[in-house]
Amino acid sequence: MAITGILRVGLIQFRVLDFEQSLVHYRDRIGLNEVGKIDEDRIMLKGYDEFDHHSVVLRRADRPGLDFIAFKADSREKVQDVLRRTREEFGYTIEELNDQPGYGTIYLVNVSTGHKVGVYSDVALAEKTPMIHNPHIWDEQPRGFGATHFDHALLYGPNAAETVRWFTDVMGLAITEELQNAERTGNICTWLSASTRGHDVAVLEFPEPGKLHHVSFHLQTWDDVGRAADIMARYGITIDAGPMRHGITRGQTIYFFDPSGNRNETFAGGYEFFPDNPRRYWDAERAGEGVFYYNKALNSTFLSVYS
Amino acid sequence: MRQYRTINSKDPQISARNVLNLVCEDVPSPFTAIDHESVLHALRRVAPQHPMFGCANGGCGICRIQVQSGEFTCGLMSAEQVSIVDRQQGIVLACRTFPTTDLVFKYLGKPN
Numbered sequence: 432m433a434i435t436g437i438l439r440v441g442l443i444q445f446r447v448l449d450f451e452q453s454l455v456h457y458r459d460r461i462g463l464n465e466v467g468k469i470d471e472d473r474i475m476l477k478g479y480d481e482f483d484h485h486s487v488v489l490r491r492a493d494r495p496g497l498d499f500i501a502f503k504a505d506s507r508e509k510v511q512d513v514l515r516r517t518r519e520e521f522g523y524t525i526e527e528l529n530d531q532p533g534y535g536t537i538y539l540v541n542v543s544t545g546h547k548v549g550v551y552s553d554v555a556l557a558e559k560t561p562m563i564h565n566p567h568i569w570d571e572q573p574r575g576f577g578a579t580h581f582d583h584a585l586l587y588g589p590n591a592a593e594t595v596r597w598f599t600d601v602m603g604l605a606i607t608e609e610l611q612n613a614e615r616t617g618n619i620c621t622w623l624s625a626s627t628r629g630h631d632v633a634v635l636e637f638p639e640p641g642k643l644h645h646v647s648f649h650l651q652t653w654d655d656v657g658r659a660a661d662i663m664a665r666y667g668i669t670i671d672a673g674p675m676r677h678g679i680t681r682g683q684t685i686y687f688f689d690p691s692g693n694r695n696e697t698f699a700g701g702y703e704f705f706p707d708n709p710r711r712y713w714d715a716e717r718a719g720e721g722v723f724y725y726n727k728a729l730n731s732t733f734l735s736v737y738s
Numbered sequence: 739m740r741q742y743r744t745i746n747s748k749d750p751q752i753s754a755r756n757v758l759n760l761v762c763e764d765v766p767s768p769f770t771a772i773d774h775e776s777v778l779h780a781l782r783r784v785a786p787q788h789p790m791f792g793c794a795n796g797g798c799g800i801c802r803i804q805v806q807s808g809e810f811t812c813g814l815m816s817a818e819q820v821s822i823v824d825r826q827q828g829i830v831l832a833c834r835t836f837p838t839t840d841l842v843f844k845y846l847g848k849p850n
Contacts, residue, residue, distance in 0.1 A: 448796060448814040493817035495797040669794040692797015692816065735848075736792040736800055738816075 434505075436603040437513075440631040441503035442531070442549065443581060443646060444488035445693055445738075446495050450474060452690035453489050460662055461648055461695070462575035463487060466557065469532060478580035478648065479573050482560045484533025486581040487646075495691040495738040497643040499528075500584050500632065501537050501549025502602065502625065510552050514538055516601045523597070533557075542597055544588025545640025550602070576659035578648035582698050583630050585620075585644035587637035587737050594634055595621045604631065605706045608679050612636075613715040622680060629680035629701040642737045645686060647696035653683045659697045663687055671732055676700075678724040679713060693738045759840040762803075771837050777803065777810075778832035790845060794833045799848040801832040808841030819849060 447453040457463050457476055466475035466485040472492070475485035483503070490498055504510045517523050517540055528537040528549065535553025542548050562570050573579075588594070595618070598604045604623040607630055612619050622630040635644065650656055660674045663685070671694060673685035682701040689695055713721045719728040758771045760780055765788070771780035778794055778801050792800030799819030805828040812825075813834035820831060829846065 448816070494819075495816055496818075671793075688793040688795045688797070690795050691814075692793035692795040694793065731789065732792055732800075736798040738793070738797050 434626050436505060436509050437550070437625040438503045438505055439625050439628070440500060440581070440583060441483055441554070442486055442488070442501040442534075442537070442551075443584060444473075444490055444498040445643060445646065446492040446498060446691070447489045447689065447693070448491070448493070448495065448691040450489070450491055456668070456689050457487070457489065458574070460575045460666060460668065461697075462573050462578045463648075464559070467532070469530065475532065477557060478578050479569055479571070480561050480579035481581070482556055483554045484557050485531075488531070495643075495689075495693045497546065497584070497586070497641065497738075499537075499539050499547035499549050500586070501539070501551055502631070503554065504550055504552045507552050510538065510550050513540075513550050513601055517597070520601065521593075521597055540597075543590035543593040544586060544634060544637075545642075546586050546588060546594075548594075575662060576648070576650060576697060577655060578650060578697070580649050582647040582649040582696075583628070583632055584646050585633045585635060587635050587642035587644050588640045589636070589638060591621065591634045591636040592617050595623065598623050598632070598634075605704070606710055607704050607708075608711040608713065610679065610713045610718055610721055611715060619715060619718065624704050627703045627705060629682065629704055637734075643693060644737050645694040645696045647684075647698045650697045650699040652699055656683050656685060656697055656699050660685055671736070672723060672730050675726065676724040677722060678717075679711075679721040681724075691738075694736065758837045760837065761840075761842045762845060764845055771841075774836055776813075776833050777801075777835045777837060777841065777843065781832065790832060790847070796831055796834045799831065802829060802846045802848060803832045803835070803843045804829045804846055805835070806842045806844060808837060808843075809839040810835050810837045810841060812836070824849075 463476040474489045476487040477485045524541045526539040533555040537549040537551040539547040539549045607624045608622040609618045610620040620635040622633045625631045669688040671686035680701045683699040685697050761768045769784040790801040792798040796815035815831045815834045
């Protein structure tokens with residue numbers, strides 16, 4: 432196997448205020464497939480091009496925000512190695528989660544930024560996977576934006592440097608890019624990859640713990656991003672920024688909001704990353720260009736609006 | 739000569755629109771909410787740069803306001819941004835506040 436250890440970010444559970452509007456948003460507009468209900472307050476979804484049982488869980492609650500994000504390991508040995516080193520080297524508390532259909536135990540680590548970051552190895556294939564025998568590009572024509580898969584998330588929280596060190600040293604992720612602070616004593620934001628993606632997760636230093644900046648879904652081309660923008664305009668989805676390109680990761684993107692105020696992103700393009708690539712780095716005063724490559728300035732909501 | 743059908747202000751569909759007047763102390767002049775528009779969406783038409791425009795979906799709390807007079811209905815909003823006590827004091831999120839009469843309100847922003 433070319434990629435070993437942690438393979439990718441594979442599952443995210445976050446909160447929504449209601450199901451009716453959220454399903455229209457995630458299923459009919461973004462184009463995720465509904466997998467089923469876990470209980471009265473949780474719905475499972477997945478991108479049409481994902482093999483595993485489900486990748487997104489919406490939990491109905493009185494406030495939006497992140498419950499957890501979880502990474503798939505290639506073996507139980509890797510999971511045990513992560514848990515042992517987490518206890519020995521970081522002392523973070525670990526919770527066991529056993530109620531996700533199709534999944535074995537997911538171990539949730541309480542990292543320094545106040546997020547729950549999970550690791551698991553056992554997960555069943557979805558009932559409807561992408562085709563594998565003389566495969567068509569898709570079995571059923573994708574809906575809405577035609578998002579292929581859950582791509583990554585940007586987390587906001589304190590002590591980000593320590594969580595980044597946990598991601599690199601214990602999980603084995605690689606830093607693809609960093610936005611350095613003005614004093615060059617650390618990073619404002621760090622982008623991390625488990626594979627050849629530009630990032631599986633990014634972590635931004637922020638005073639409030641456990642916050643979610645955005646959940647991102649992958650589209651295949653810049654044309655798909657434009658089509659997504661048309662659908663957003665038609666159906667009154669609040670666009671935060673874009674369509675545009677990130678300097679960092681080079682992704683072609685739109686930031687927009689779900690009906691509960693969680694920020695979403697469509698992400699297309701971007702470069703392929705290999706672990707032997709030198710790390711790309713950005714100066715603090717070039718942050719605007721790093722995030723919004725065309726406008727070259729952050730918008731007012733980038734740091735003030737999150738869930 | 740060909741007759742073109744146009745819509746004018748006497749068209750019952752237009753004149754039936756429900757127009758309410760809104761007043762906010764840091765917006766220079768009164769503005770209107772048309773039909774079932776939220777306070778935030780009404781404000782966006784006259785003051786698109788106003789700092790209260792965030793997620794516009796009841797989550798982020800940037801558009802927190804206090805209604806000083808007038809009647810309204812509310813949609814779903816995050817309990818992290820608006821508590822039960824807030825609601826009793828007329829504190830709500832503009833994006834999920836739908837006026838049913840003329841309204842006077844004050845901009846608060848996110849709770850500390």
